[in-house]
Amino acid sequence: MLTPPLSRPHTTVILAMTADGKISDVGRSGVTFGSSVDYQHLEACVAAADAVLMGGTTLRSGGTAMRLQSPQLLAAREAAGTPPQPVQVVCSASGTFDPALPFFRQPIPRWLLTTTEGAGFWQTHSGFDRLLTVDSSETGLDLQAGLTQLRGLGIERLAVLGGGHLIATLFELGAIDEVRLTVCGYIFGGTAAPTPVDGLGFSRDRAPRLRLLEVKRVEDEVFLQYQVLHEDPAEEKDSDV
Numbered sequence: 255m256l257t258p259p260l261s262r263p264h265t266t267v268i269l270a271m272t273a274d275g276k277i278s279d280v281g282r283s284g285v286t287f288g289s290s291v292d293y294q295h296l297e298a299c300v301a302a303a304d305a306v307l308m309g310g311t312t313l314r315s316g317g318t319a320m321r322l323q324s325p326q327l328l329a330a331r332e333a334a335g336t337p338p339q340p341v342q343v344v345c346s347a348s349g350t351f352d353p354a355l356p357f358f359r360q361p362i363p364r365w366l367l368t369t370t371e372g373a374g375f376w377q378t379h380s381g382f383d384r385l386l387t388v389d390s391s392e393t394g395l396d397l398q399a400g401l402t403q404l405r406g407l408g409i410e411r412l413a414v415l416g417g418g419h420l421i422a423t424l425f426e427l428g429a430i431d432e433v434r435l436t437v438c439g440y441i442f443g444g445t446a447a448p449t450p451v452d453g454l455g456f457s458r459d460r461a462p463r464l465r466l467l468e469v470k471r472v473e474d475e476v477f478l479q480y481q482v483l484h485e486d487p488a489e490e491k492d493s494d495v
């Protein structure tokens with residue numbers, strides 16, 4: 255039987271996390287804390303993607319996107335016939351960003367996934383190469399429809415670089431296939447510090463389940479690769495009989 259084509263990209267989350275499970279400090283600053291090895295790992299994951307997705311707060315706190323710079327990775331993309339840089343897609347219902355952010359001067363393709371209202375400013379200001387509007391009467395922004403649009407625009411492999419709010423919605427939609435976490439030798443603490451998955455949380459019976467595919471240790475960091483176990487609707491139906 256033929257497998258129906260996915261209506262969304264294959265989606266991999268890539269994050270650095272402290273040993274106490276935080277992805278930033280209590281100030282929610284754009285502080286980076288991974289080693290140079292983690293940077294290379296992240297760059298390789300980004301190079302394997304057609305597009306990168308990040309939440310509005312992540313862009314506002316860091317001010318830039320990860321631009322590929324490794325000559326080897328750029329050469330590999332060229333050899334594969336892919337554009338030098340993956341598309342940087344920012345998810346933001348408000349569309350509110352300072353046009354002076356360094357992000358808007360980086361030589362990278364930039365798309366904005368937003369609402370009709372959020373797109374307003376950028377229709378008359380340069381900054382984004384493409385505006386994707388996906389309104390929802392319930393949640394403001396229809397992220398599922400956004401993923402479908404990305405797939406329709408040729409994005410097959412999507413790297414999600416945070417933050418916890420965006421990733422929570424993606425998990426709620428069942429739209430994450432892989433999680434790559436680097437556990438770094440820091441403790442940030444603080445209930446207000448963001449974690450890989452924020453939002454409302456899941457009770458244990460609804461919690462997404464992961465299969466550990468790989469563990470690698472380099473000095474004080476541990477690189478974890480998980481596959482997200484998606485429920486097979488056919489199996490679920492069979493078990494009801």
Ligand SMILES: NC(=O)c1ccc[n+]([C@@H]2O[C@H](COP(=O)([O-])OP(=O)(O)OC[C@H]3O[C@@H](n4cnc5c(N)ncnc54)[C@H](OP(=O)(O)O)[C@@H]3O)[C@@H](O)[C@H]2O)c1
Pocket residue numbers: 268269270271276277278279281282283284285308309310311312313315316345346347348349350393394395397415416417418419420421423448452
């Ligand atoms: N350690 C790491 O690897 C790593 C990676 C990434 C980020 N971070 C850190 O994580 C923090 C940011 O995470 P965060 O959870 O606060 O924010 P976030 O997920 O980056 O962004 C949240 C914002 O994105 C937009 N958004 C996300 N999901 C949406 C949805 N389903 N519908 C509509 N809009 C949506 C909204 O933008 P608008 O408000 O504009 O509407 C929302 O306010 C920062 O401190 C950053 O440094 C760490």
